[in-house]
Amino acid sequence: MLSIMPLCWLEHLSLHNETGLDPPDIRVRAVPGLVAADYFAPGYFVWAVLIENLAKIGYEGKNMYMAAYDWRLSFQNTEIRDQALSRLKSKIELMYVTNGYKKVVVVPHSMGVLYFLHFMKWVESPPPMGGGGGPDWCAKHIKAVMNIGPAFLGVPKAVSNIFSAEGKDVAFVRAVAPGVLDSELLGLQTLEHIMRVSRTWDSVISLLPKGGDTIWGNLDWSPEEGNSCDLDKKANAQLSTGDVNFNHSDGTRGFRVKEPVKYGRIISFGKAASQIPSSRLPSPDLKELLRLRSSAGLSLSCGEVLTEYDEISRESIKRIAENKAYTAQNAFDLLRFVAPKLMQRAEAHFSHGIADNLDDPKYDHYKYWSNPLETKLPHAPEMEIYCLYGVGIPTERSYVYKQSPSDKCKSIPFRIDSSADGEPDSCLKSGVYFVDGDESVPVSSAGFMCAKGWKGRTRFNPAGISTYIREYRHKPPASLLEGRGVESGAHVDIMGNFAFIEDVMRVAAGATGSDIGGDRIHSDIVKMSQRINVQL
């Protein structure tokens, strides 16, 4: 069906642009049960391998539950429309009771990690907004949360996705329906159509980088500074010196990189702007732009494709490009400018800052619940939190943009400058700066909370829940016959990684984090975390 009627398909996937809920007369619902996510596209295993292995040690339908939710909605809206959170709560309670009062192990993946963070806050909050489970619900029902490829602090990819529906791989649509983007099925406006659809999905916003400049770096500084992009070479060095000895490789790396890459500039216009010192950059004045927008108010009415770009005049597009460089923080201003409706809607549901005072009553609002930097973990000292993710794959971190040459109506005016390449060894490849990660989530986003933000007793983790980092070094499949590999570290393929599956199974069978060997680190996450200066 996907290849026959792509337009129809798109219409059914897009939600209402204003409300973020269903368009009138169309209902698409999450498929429940274990069928929902395994084989969700043909040949694309997501959970199947894990489920099959769990079944070998006696798991079955009654003690496994797939918490399917409509991943296009904002988290709180899944409760409002489908009562998905209540459903999840009731299912966990039921499993807890029917399995002899044994606590559950939760295994969220990717955005599900944020969804479950939201759930843990929701379930303990009092009724109208929350689930009313009482302050000890998590302590009573949850043994461990094993986050896979967690995007705790967001992914830079989400920025480019919203900004121009691009990225080395468009996070949502492309992975599911690889044919759609490459073929010209939708006519010439493929990207615009994708953009129109994905912009109605509130949940994308939850993946925008959180914590602003403190976490992601500013114009001159970033935690990944001095990162080596020659991941293969690094891998070899590390394997020879042992897993623990990451300091050594860190030292050698400093020599290799001549000019520190300024990862902090998530979006820069032109390769030069991504490299020159900040003093030579023009200061961003988006406030003025916002004013300009309201005064311009020209509607080009360019057909039905609503990317919101057609409402922006060429002049302001030029102004955007003149600003040269944007950090994580003012990338938000940028997005607010180019996609006001989306951001306005989404910011009612998500927040991306860092809390100064977590006891401020405003943090009881649900929009903060999925941001680990603005919530406290539940009071459950016996619970365990794992961060399991792949490393060793170049992952998008920041982008070099250019203005799109086409003056055509309705086209997206910005494009990633794919001609911007660095020297052979550098991190810049066709307009994208890469760092270490699992192909979608950079290490700093996946690991920081477990490595530092929640480590020990911090203000984000008042109960002192123990956290464990388990990294899996990526190894591509040795032969074609292996399919997607049993040692992969890629964002989705990691679900077939044997070491990973073994860890999950051990914990499900009752092991604790220290039983399976505590932390297991290949990357520079500890070093990076130290550079991040967050009050704990």
Add this chain to the structure above:
Amino acid sequence: MSFLRQRKGKFPNPEHQNGDGDDDETTKKERESRERKQREQEEETRRRIRKRWSCVDGCCWFIGCICSTWWFLLFLYNAMPASFPQYVTEAITGPLPDPPGVKLRKEGLVAKHPVVFVPGIVTGGLELWEGHQCADGLFRKRLWGGTFGELYKRPLCWVEHMSLDNETGMDRSGIRVRPVSGLVAADYFAPGYFVWAVLIANLARIGYEEKTMYMAAYDWRLSFQNTEVRDQTLSRIKSNIELMVATNDGKKVVVIPHSMGVLYFLHFMKWVEAPAPMGGGGGSDWCAKHIKAVMNIGGPFLGVPKAVSGLFSIEGKDIAVARAFAPGVLDKDVFGLQTLQHMMRMTRTWDSTMSMMPKGGDTIWGGLDWSPDNCSTKKKNNGTSASGQKGTRNNGSAKGVNYGKMVSFGKDVAALHSSEIERIDFRGAVKGNSLANTSNCDVWTEYHEMGVGGVKAVADYKAYTAGEILDLLQFVAPKLMARGGAHFSYGIADNLDDPKYQHYKYWSNPLETKLPNAPDMEIYSMYGVGIPTERAYVYKLTTPATECYIPFQIDTSAEGGSEDTCLKGGVILADGDETVPVLSSGFMCAKAWRGKTRFNPSGIRTYVREYDHAPPATLLEGRGTQSGAHVDIMGNFALIEDVIRVAAGATGEELGGDQVYSDIFEWSERIDLQF
């Protein structure tokens, strides 16, 4: 082509040459020789071309043509707009009526009460979670339901995995087969063979969706209480209903059980209110608080005669459990020569088949000389229905067969009056005198333990009523009955307050339980009528062909006369929905629960809704929109409309109360039961 052109082009040449031929001899000779040469050349090219046009070429062309035609047709098929088949159908049969969902949405109905489906026996899908070597690669593939592909590929392996343990009725070691969960569990039984799909689609039209619909899938092979012991299925259903009520602003659920699901839900209603270790501990007002209505579709409240023949000899006009759904299996020799024995071995491990045994004994099903219903399968419409034209009723069935004798040996026995039948009691007859060396029989049916003496004793008793059937089965299959007896009961309670009735084995028998105390609840009994349904059987002894065999067989040569249409191929037929006789599906709602009775102390209102069977008018209609057959009724528009109206908030009165075509009320009067 080129060859033809060549010939045409050269043909006029010699003629022209002949015309002015005798001018010059030398030129003539030259011309002749040239001509000869030319002719030879022509001949040769012709030969060469003919040789090239060989059989291989023909084949290639043929294959090429077929392939391109095929490809073209495929292309056309894919390019065909989705509405095309419907368009063709409409062009031939005239516009179809609106599906009930669309019609009722136009009337302004919207989703109100959450809906729970309880599938019946065999319609729910089962999938493999753990298996033996031979089932490698089948992890979470459907063993039951779907295409039944595995059944054909590895039949013995399939039987092994579908069977349960003989002694305990639970999993065999190393095998875990579990019910599929979610709405997909029973929407289609096999590709194109809908069960719940039509109903679900129509409910969706008025706004139902995943959160307001729930399929209470359970492993239908287990006894009802064992589904809770092994899978906690009953707890799961309880929790889901509570969740749905809570998330839908406290609106109570409408439960729609089908077939055996009816009994399962009866069991559930008792279970949920019973105190904790045996029951669900929901408190005595759980049903009153959570259930608005129970809409039983084709419910075998009092069992089905088919279950008897199924257990006795794996036969019947259609074998209750397996044959109906996998028609090819029995006819083909997939299992080798012992098809029936394998089938029997498998189905006998399923405790749930025991729940469908006829209940209430002779009081309900009739004795040797009388039965509440009588033989008249002709269509008749009684006064209760508005569209009734009074048909001629065949009351004089005195000389015809009697329904009360559920199993009789020989056709004449079926027709005779009891005083004329000579019966020798089989109880206590000596088994043994072994027919065969039991170790030779790899198929376990318990029959080879009976011996010649036992078999003869059974046949000598001549006729069995519903009550005696139980003794009979006790005799031929003691192990099976011992296991079944621990989970099900088939009697009638004298005193419902007797504390023994708190045991779970009585919960699925409506004649041995009280309905919950929920005066606002409604119970519907909805079923098809107008299809001949198995009611009693004429058996004969088989001549032993091999060492291991089933000694009894339906006597397919027993045919009624031309005027007596009830006896066909050894099966005595009554009115019903092809599987469940009207008596079983209607009696409880028509009489035993009507008003305040001892079975229904709180006076829950009951409604009987019958749907007269009309076969599909054309082939294009598929399984018909007015069918009354046991499973096809799920696509009956009138039934769907009733369900949707109730789900949207209507009461039984608003639907129009009872809707009766059969003589169920009259028959119910004849049953002598204390209320």
